Amino acid sequence: GQNIDQPTEMTATEGAIVQINCTYQTSGFNGLFWYQQHAGEAPTFLSYNVLDGLEEKGRFSSFLSRSKGYSYLLLKELQMKDSASYLCAVTDSNYQLIWGAGTKLIIKP
Amino acid sequence: DVKVTQSSRYLVKRTGEKVFLECVQDMDHENMFWYRQDPGLGLRLIYFSYDVKMKEKGDIPEGYSVSREKKERFSLILESASTNQTSMYLCASSPSGTNTDTQYFGPGTRLTVL
Numbered sequence: 001g002q003n004i005d006q007p008t009e010m011t012a013t014e015g016a017i018v019q020i021n022c023t024y025q026t027s028g029f030n031g032l033f034w035y036q037q038h039a040g041e042a043p044t045f046l047s048y049n050v051l052d053g054l055e056e057k058g059r060f061s062s063f064l065s066r067s068k069g070y071s072y073l074l075l076k077e078l079q080m081k082d083s084a085s086y087l088c089a090v091t092d093s094n095y096q097l098i099w100g101a102g103t104k105l106i107i108k109p
Numbered sequence: 110d111v112k113v114t115q116s117s118r119y120l121v122k123r124t125g126e127k128v129f130l131e132c133v134q135d136m137d138h139e140n141m142f143w144y145r146q147d148p149g150l151g152l153r154l155i156y157f158s159y160d161v162k163m164k165e166k167g168d169i170p171e172g173y174s175v176s177r178e179k180k181e182r183f184s185l186i187l188e189s190a191s192t193n194q195t196s197m198y199l200c201a202s203s204p205s206g207t208n209t210d211t212q213y214f215g216p217g218t219r220l221t222v223l
Contacts, residue, residue, distance in 0.1 A: 004151065031209045042113075042199065042214035043152075050209070087152070097208040099151035 002026045004100035006088050011106045012078055020073045020086050020103045028093020034062050034073045035087040037102065043087055046073070075105075083107045112136070113215035115200055121221045128187040130218050132200030140203045141183035142212065143167075143175060145196040152199065158183055190222045 004024045012018040024032070031050040035043040049055055049064035049071060061074040075082055088100040116131035134141065140159055144152040144167075154167030156175040164175050172194060176184045183202075187194055197219050201212040 008149075030207070033211070040217075042216050043212075044214070045211040048209075048211065089152075091208040095208045097154075097212075099153075101149055101151045 002092060002098050004088055004090060004098055006086075006100045006103045008101070009104045009106065011108060012075075014078055014080060014107055014109050016078050017074065017076050018078060018105065020075070020105065022071045022073070022088035022100060024069050024071075024088070024090045024098070024100075026069075026090050026092040026098055029066055030091040030093065030095060032062075032064055032071050032091075033087075033089040033097075034071075035089065037085045037087060039084070046086075078107050080107050080109070113200055113202055113213050115198075115215040115218050117218050118216060119219050119221075121223065122187075122190050123223050124191060126187075126190050126222075128190050128220065128222075130185040130187075130198055130200075130220070132183045132185070132202075132215055133181050134183075134200075134202040134213070135181065136202065136204075136213070137180065138202035138204050138213075139180075140205065141177065142201040142203075143173075143183065143185045144199045144201065145169070146199055146217075147196050155185065187220075190220075192222050194220065195222045196220060 034046040037043040047062040054063045059076045085102040087102045113134045142157045143155045158177045174186045200215040203210040203212045
């Protein structure tokens with residue numbers, strides 16, 4: 001079966017760095033998304049990786065290793081507004097989008 | 110900016126009622142999706158549509174139907190609501206059909222079935 005694993009919850013301190021991991025087992029691969037979802041709100045797009053390596057976008061970076069079926073989202077200089085759930089999603093070889101359950105990130109002052 | 114709107118943020122219905130959830134997008138996107146989101150589970154696809162009057166079943170279509178009469182509007186119908194359909198329902202749209210494009214989500218409808 002197809003599966004995406006993310007930690008359920010993480011806690012970090014304001015100003016620090018946090019890495020949220022995502023591992024996937026899917027039938028083929030056509031890209032990996034990260035979305036941010038604040039409580040009670042819609043998911044919003046953060047990043048898309050289709051090739052191996054690190055994509056940096058301001059305080060957020062996303063890394064992909066296709067051979068390992070692994071990605072991470074790196075958040076630097078954490079702010080209280082970064083408290084949210086972070087969703088990992090993979091497009092498989094049939095172009096179906098498989099979603100992880102999300103990681104709830106709690107930022108403490 | 111892409112805007113996806115949903116007809117209600119909160120809805121309370123009784124078991125057996127027919128429920129309509131409406132979604133409208135304003136960016137001329139080809140694809141529209143209906144998901145439900147439950148605690149501890151990933152987004153689960155109910156139905157999607159690649160074009161007007163086209164619909165495809167997702168992972169959990171049972172108990173639901175959809176309608177896409179116009180490109181910008183995608184409706185989700187619960188034929189006879191049941192308590193296990195209490196959930197957050199999210200609509201999304203994207204430009205193309207390969208799921209390699211960003212999906213843009215509406216604010217969600219939190220449906221409670223009593």
